[in-house]
Amino acid sequence: MVKQVSGRDFDYDLFVIGAGSGGVRASRIAASHGARVAVAEEYRVGGTCVIRGCVPKKLLVYGSHFAEELQDAANYGWTVEKMTFDWPTLRDAVLKDVDRLNTAYTNTLENNKVERFLERATVAGPNLVRLASGREISAKYILIATGAWPVMPEFPGSEHCITSNEVFHLEKLPKRVVISGAGYIAMEFAGIFNALGCHVTVVNRSETILRGYDESLRDRLLQITMARGIEYKFNCPFDRVEKREDGSIDVFLGKQPDPIHADVVLVATGRRPKTDGLGLENAGVTLGSAGEIPVDDHGKTSCDSIYAVGDVTNRVQLTPIAIREGQAFADRVFGGKETSVSYDCIPSAVFSQPPLAGVGLTESQARQAFGSNIKVYSSDFRPMKNIFGHRPERGLYKMIVDASTEKVLGIHMIGPDSPEILQATAIAVKAGLTKADFDATVALHPSMAEELVLMR
Known part of the structure; x- marks a missing residue:
């Protein structure tokens, strides 16, 4: 069992705010080292990747691939008749698997005797957490693992747009989709909707897709996706979005007089660390310019009792990195192992x-x-x-x-x-x-x- 400091009896040795990939891993490993651990999650256990990110999105990618493969099947001698696609079937199957994963992550915490609070938690002090119910809980260490949240730029009509959070819950498959942004989230959903038969227009403020990836690959992807029917509007910032009486949407770009007509407008212009209203100022922790939590090489903030891992630090926004950071934190603080995370050669x-x-x-x-x-x-x-x-x-x-x-x-x-x-x-x-x-x-x-x- 972790020793208490200054003779004070804390309610827990570790309190984790956020039950995503990093928070769950840190909780499980800390508990395995004998720590008394609790975790608070205001939505569902599993975090962005499992609930509304890479896992359900990859399942949509798999589902959309069948459009191409069923067409190819005839060339391999197969007869496929009456090919039709039903969006609610795919959507509900994906959401069902999200439910399964939420249960699996919950069971992981339960099996490791990690206490769960399914409500919002904020920092009330260096060793104090306040739940939405008003209850205050003390902990020797507090770990922030709240992840990141989609950015919704401010422009007239932005309330008519959706983000990657809502896209998995669309009532029906749209015929026309406008996607704002050209990063990995935008390009992945562009491919999904294009393969499912939607007309897709990608709108980007600059003239570059997938900034940070090799230029030759970016150019090749651009050529292929244009040949597949995806349209691009480069150097075109959103001016405004207007909703028609029939529910369709007009997207006005920069100085272009004619709008793009769409059924869905997906904004995928980046993700911001989810730290709003977290109360870190109560522990003397100042956020960075992007809302991130500054940490040292070991994930420690300017407050010795508070650490942070994963996207909320804005170092590398990748699930496997959050998991490694969560494990390294728990092994170091509660297991006495001097472990660190290498950020070199991340695939x-x-x-x-x-x-x-x-x-x-x-x-x-x-x-x-x-x-x-x-x-x-x-x-x-x-x-x-x-x-x-x-x-x-x-x-x-x-x-x-x-x-x-x-x-x-x-x-x-x-x-x-x-x-x-x-x-x-x-x-x-x-x-x-x-x-x-x-x-x-x-x-x-x-x-x-x-x-x-x-x-x-």
Whole structure:
């Protein structure tokens, strides 16, 4: 059991605000080390990823893929008659799985004897939490794991728009969708709605999609999605949104006189740390310019008894990072293990259609760091599965290498199953392997992954 300080008896050794991926992991691990743990969650256990983010979104991606694969089936000898799609069936199946995961996460906390408070909690002091019911609870340590929340810019008519929180609950499949933003959330939903037969228009303030990803992959995705029918409006900020009597929406852009007509307007322009009204000022913790909680390398805030992990710190907004930070915090504070989280070579993926993935430095980043002392290897190929589908779309794999040492600095790819292939590749990049190590590996033929060891 964790020792109390200054002879004071706290109600708990750890109180976690937020039962998402990071908060649940920290709670479970701290409890396994003998700590008395409680967690408060105002909505549902599981957090953004499980309840209204990457998991249900990936299920929609899977569902939308059938449109393409059923069309391809005829070329493989299958007869598929009366192909129809029912949005409520897919939507309800996804929401049912969200219910399952909420139960699973709740059971995890229960099985580890973590007490749960299903209500909002705020910080009332360095060692004090106040629940929405008015009850105050003391804890030796407080962990903030409230995640992030979609940003809704201010413009006339913004109340007629939805975010990624609401998109999973649409009553019916819209015929026309306007998506504001061109980051990973925007591009993933653009691919989903396009595959399901909606007319999709992506509107972006700048002329760049997926900022931060390799430029060659971004260009390839743009070409492919335009060929699939997605329209783009670049350098076009929203001016206003107006709702018609029939429920449809007019989207006015910048100085353009004619609006875009839509049934749904999805705003996907980023996510902000969810710290509004959290009461951190009561413990002397000052938020950063984006509303984030500043922390040190161990996740500790300016208050020694308060820590934060995950998206709320605005370091890396990825679920696996939140999980690692939550575990490292619990192991260090309650398990006596000096553990840390490495933010080097974090793999990432965009489940667009087709998907792209990358790890390590992009070509642009490598040139900034190493100048001309890099080599770029690539493979531009037509995936085998596209041949019978009569699709000219081509995959592209890139390997960025330090010319002096032959060490692989980054690998980036676009094409079917790229995220699945990249995970193993990320291990090689993290381990510091060289181009020669890839060349010495026998190709697995026929596969798309073999292109990784055949690049020239």
